[in-house]
Amino acid sequence: MQKIFIIFKILWKNPRAFAGFLGLLFFLLMAFAGPLIIPLDMTPKYLERFLPPGSKHILGTDYAGRDIFMQIVHGSKDIIVIAFSTAIISTFIAVVLGIMAGFMGGWVDTLIMRIVDIFLTVPHFPIMAIFAALFKIKHPFFLGVVLAIWSWPSLARAIRSQILSLKEREFIQISIILGMGLPHIMFKELLPNIIPYISINFINIAKNAITASVGIMLLGLVPLSVTNWGMMLNLATFQTGAIYVPSALSYLLSPLFAIVLLQYSLLCFAGGVEEIFDPRLRKI
Amino acid sequence: MEKILEIKNLTLNYYTSAGKMKAVEKVSIGFEPAKITAIIGESGSGKSTLVKAILQILPPNAEITPESEILFKDKNLLQLDKEALRRFRWREVSMVFQNAQSGLNPTLTIRDQFVDTYLAHYGGSPKDAIGKAEKLLNLVKLPATTVLSAYPHQLSGGMKQRVIIALALLLDPEFVILDEPTTALDMLTQAFIFDLLEDIHKQMQIPMILITHDISLAAKIAHAIGVMYAGKIIEAGEIEEVFTRSIHPYTRGLIKAMPSLKGDISSYSPIAGDPPDLFHKPSGCLFHPRCKYAKPLCRETQPELIEISTGHLVACHYGGEVFGD
Numbered sequence: 001m002q003k004i005f006i007i008f009k010i011l012w013k014n015p016r017a018f019a020g021f022l023g024l025l026f027f028l029l030m031a032f033a034g035p036l037i038i039p040l041d042m043t044p045k046y047l048e049r050f051l052p053p054g055s056k057h058i059l060g061t062d063y064a065g066r067d068i069f070m071q072i073v074h075g076s077k078d079i080i081v082i083a084f085s086t087a088i089i090s091t092f093i094a095v096v097l098g099i100m101a102g103f104m105g106g107w108v109d110t111l112i113m114r115i116v117d118i119f120l121t122v123p124h125f126p127i128m129a130i131f132a133a134l135f136k137i138k139h140p141f142f143l144g145v146v147l148a149i150w151s152w153p154s155l156a157r158a159i160r161s162q163i164l165s166l167k168e169r170e171f172i173q174i175s176i177i178l179g180m181g182l183p184h185i186m187f188k189e190l191l192p193n194i195i196p197y198i199s200i201n202f203i204n205i206a207k208n209a210i211t212a213s214v215g216i217m218l219l220g221l222v223p224l225s226v227t228n229w230g231m232m233l234n235l236a237t238f239q240t241g242a243i244y245v246p247s248a249l250s251y252l253l254s255p256l257f258a259i260v261l262l263q264y265s266l267l268c269f270a271g272g273v274e275e276i277f278d279p280r281l282r283k284i
Numbered sequence: 285m286e287k288i289l290e291i292k293n294l295t296l297n298y299y300t301s302a303g304k305m306k307a308v309e310k311v312s313i314g315f316e317p318a319k320i321t322a323i324i325g326e327s328g329s330g331k332s333t334l335v336k337a338i339l340q341i342l343p344p345n346a347e348i349t350p351e352s353e354i355l356f357k358d359k360n361l362l363q364l365d366k367e368a369l370r371r372f373r374w375r376e377v378s379m380v381f382q383n384a385q386s387g388l389n390p391t392l393t394i395r396d397q398f399v400d401t402y403l404a405h406y407g408g409s410p411k412d413a414i415g416k417a418e419k420l421l422n423l424v425k426l427p428a429t430t431v432l433s434a435y436p437h438q439l440s441g442g443m444k445q446r447v448i449i450a451l452a453l454l455l456d457p458e459f460v461i462l463d464e465p466t467t468a469l470d471m472l473t474q475a476f477i478f479d480l481l482e483d484i485h486k487q488m489q490i491p492m493i494l495i496t497h498d499i500s501l502a503a504k505i506a507h508a509i510g511v512m513y514a515g516k517i518i519e520a521g522e523i524e525e526v527f528t529r530s531i532h533p534y535t536r537g538l539i540k541a542m543p544s545l546k547g548d549i550s551s552y553s554p555i556a557g558d559p560p561d562l563f564h565k566p567s568g569c570l571f572h573p574r575c576k577y578a579k580p581l582c583r584e585t586q587p588e589l590i591e592i593s594t595g596h597l598v599a600c601h602y603g604g605e606v607f608g609d
Contacts (some may be wrong), residue, residue: 069320139342169339169386170381170383170386170387171386171387171388171389171390172389173341174381174387175389177339177341177373177374177379178374178401178404179369179370179371179373179404179407180371180400180403182406184404188392188400189389189392192389192391192392193389193390193391195391277388278436279391279435279437280390280437
């Protein structure tokens, strides 16, 4: 409880991070509480096609007269699930493999680093796109898994090099002498020292996952649902020709704007995360 | 007198790209219970290596020759297996490391570090560990409640050092090794820490080895002393005896090199020359190139460490003679 209080205090003192935190909170609420408040109604109402933003439709309507804001709300859950499942899975893989490679060294290190090399040299996006299409993904979580497979290697390598330098530090040497045991040293002594670094990368991976997933959906490779932001962009550009129809501008810009806002919130929040996890940076 | 810890015939080599380096050569020294023994010597004289050999925390390129023995309460530490060694370290012999400032994990509170160390060896509940930690922090004159919830960076250098000393006492060790416990601290803090160590020793009667190159600090709290030069003990004995009747020219030089507050500055004379290259040690007595009394014999044969009076050991061919200076 006291820890949560400290986190809030740190965020409060860092306006940028606090704004990011509020933005993130807004999107989380939108994703998980929004659909309960605003029901999904996808019946075409052709009389209300391409309405400009106004009091009845905050962001206007699409080519079939459906509210755009409603679609954004319903699409946000997919994006968030993809972003966080990718980030959680790939960070977990990177942390476990990175710490093992760095701390244990020897053949474990060599083996893990060769695997990392392979994953790093394969061109990510085309492979991800092919994977995504190949597996006929139905649930956003599985798209997250596919993205995660290609997101962990560079973080794993960075963690390994941090561990290599950390393990020569005296306090780690002392825990080795004390016979604290491998799991204790790896996760209780080493891990807290790289948590700030990991958390920033966690957010970076989430950000990249959003970009990648939107890209895949824009290409129409994973048709999850029409309300998905990437799908909305796809429909706006390829199906309705929104680029050429001035009155459809809102349909094109709304998902783009939502993506930018979510990404920027994450970016701002990342600045405060370091302080939360590194006691040396705290001002309180 | 019975010894609690005894080093016999210890020879230790480091293998480097430049060849084999004899860091410690045929050292035999005993440590008596309830006494503080100081080991002094210049940088590179092998004093840290000597105590690292006791805990066996040497780098992988170090090799201890087979005839060496380190006996702690009659068990040979060099023959302990991994698990026995793990139990032995910290519980029976603990150590305050050189540069102890960086011995605390910067991301964990002091409380966590005490609790983890305690639980790793004794199990039990964190409550017991905290109780013990509070007692020890009070012993080193720190406000226990504030310090326990602090992170290392919130403490000053002297406070960190005292935390480290408390941490070394956490598992009730029977022997404590202090490897230059006051490096990187200012003079006042150094004096304070040494007073503290003296206090702790009086209260707990715990035998200690104190590694230092500050001969005056050694004189202040130690009961016995060993002087190391180029990997060998060259003089050892009770502190009073060694200081008042020092025999080896190196020891005498060290004592004379100590600036005195009251004495005449002109009597202050540093030892000329540099410590020897450990890859190419001089023939005969290792100190002869710097010794102003060196005679042909010194160049040819190495002197043995011999008992000159009760408990006073000296390795000098002309140890019995008193040099007039």
